[in-house]
Amino acid sequence: MPGRTEGLITLGAADTLWVDLTANSAVPTAAGAFTRSPAHARVGYVLLGAHAVATVTTSGGQCSVVEARVHRAAAELNAVGMDRQDLVRIGPFRGVPRQECHEETPLRWRRRIMRELQEPGGPERAARRDETRPCHLAGIDWRQLLVEQTREGAQRTWWLPRAVVRLLDAAEHAETRWVQAARARQASGAVTGPLARPRRAPDAGRRQTTSHEGRTGAPRPYNKELDGQLYSVLSRKPGISRRVAEWACAVCRTAPAGVLDHCHEHGYVRAPVCQSCNTQERPDHLYSNDIRVAGRYTRLFDTDAVAWLRHWHRCPGCRARTTLPLPHLAAWTAHTACRSLRPTHRAPRGRTPCGILRVSWTGSQNAPRSCLLTVAVDFCPSGEHRILAQVPYREAAERFRTWLTETAPAVATAAGPDRLDDLPTQIRPVIADTNGEGQALF
Known part of the structure; x- marks a missing residue:
């Protein structure tokens, strides 16, 4: 084969191989995954989805990759x-503190x-696929999936499917792990020269590869190491963001954790979770x-209720x-306890709420x-802002x-009033995220 x-x-x-192999993928991929920005094969690796695929330099000075890695x-x-x-808002978020970032890991896809x-x-330029700007992230064509929403009287917001957010x-x-492993090898003398410089294959008849995948290790399961700790104290400890990144998400248990989820009322850390679950x-x-009861509550209180309640x-x-x-x-009160009160209308396939x-x-x-919950339906054809129920807090x-x-x-x-001894004497008031902008790491 030419080029092999x-x-x-x-x-x-x-x-070409990447595009051919992923032609039928549910996640659209982009041409130029190895040769167009932000991919930069000369640093020693190229990101393909959740993989950091190592690159090598042949004796002729040409940068190459192992075909089997691309297939995997x-x-x-x-x-x-x-x-x-199933969309996740990715921005913009106002008033968010800057996240700790590692300059040696250039993906930083949200930024x-x-x-x-x-x-x-920007969006129009993205639609035209401007050749001077990045066309993909980790080989994924995010522009085909980007959804723009504008609420009345509010700024534009951008969303991506949850599966793509988890992939990115x-x-x-994976990139952070790869670079950390490369720096560790360099510090121990296993790597010489600039960080992550691609290794050379001594001759064409002898295959030489650098396999950084698999050496860096998968995120470890979370086993209640932070149980009972206050977020206000833990978030100030130096290096905590690096420690959080070592865990797998405590909810989905597949993606690496990126944030510390915590209770805004009591101030306790729940667990490290990924951005998608957060x-x-x-x-x-x-x-x-005042909150809108979005479609995702079907998962939180129906299909995945046990996992979320435990969390x-x-x-x-x-x-x-x-x-x-x-x-x-x-x-929960609006979605579950008052479900039978929500009016429905005829639809081609039965009735719809x-x-x-x-x-x-x-x-x-x-x-x-004195706390009273009011459940209502907005944009109802039979009467906008129709009140369905008013439920006292204690009853809810x-x-x-x-x-x-x-x-x-x-x-x-596992719950119950017999475990009140260690709680703060004064409960913190609700700290509401009024703009839905709590994407900050800490």
Whole structure:
């Protein structure tokens, strides 16, 4: 085959092979995965999905890759399923502290996307596929998947399918691991010269490869190492972000963790989670005491209820009181306890729920007697802002305890009022994410 030498193929041939192998993938891929920005094969690796594929330099000075590595990365990408309706907001987010980043890991895909889209003519320029700008991230054509949404009277926001967010997070994690391993080898004398310089194959008849994949290790499972620790204390410890990145997400258990999820009411750390799960869990605030009940709550309270209930009850405060933080309890009340009250309308395939569920509250969980949850339907043809129910906080909490016992008995058994000894004497008030912008690492 042209461009092939004993298992090695040139970057141009690898570009063509990558496109051919992933032609039927649910995740669209891009041409130029090895030769166009941000790929830079000369640094010693190229990202393909969640893989850091090592590069080698043949005796003729030509940069190449091992064909089998490209096949492996393509096979794993082809196995990824994607729901284009299950979206994660990727920006923009106002007032977010800068995340700790490693300059030696250049992917930083969120920053790259936002920098391009926030420039004048950014989305239009992306649609034209400007040759001077990056066309892919880790071999994935993100432009085909980007969704732009504009709420009335608000700025534009951009979204990507959850499966793609998890892939890009995994790619960033793989890159960080690869560079850290290369630096460790360099420090021990195993690598000489500039960081991650590609190795040379001494001759064409002898295959020489650099296999950095597999040496860096997979993220380790989370085993309650942070249980009972306060977020305000833990987040100030030096090096904590690097420690978090060593764990796998405590919810999905597949993607590397990127953030510390914590209870805003009691201040306790729940667990390290990936960006995708962190976004899925966050209430969709309209105002400080008003949330929209999005479609993702079907997973949180139906299909994946046990896993999420166990995760929320990692907070000692929520576990001891056998409840959820107020925004989550409000969403549960609207989505589950008041489900039968939501009107429906005829549709081609039966009946469909009308409008958009919204729940607001007065008061707070610190004054339960005066706290009242109001469940309403916006944009209902039979009457916009139609109120479905008004549920006192104490009644909502009692309904939740009953439902928890039926839905997740193991979680309910671990909860209870006998575990109040170590809780703070004064509970923190709800810290609402009024713009849904809590993507910061800490």
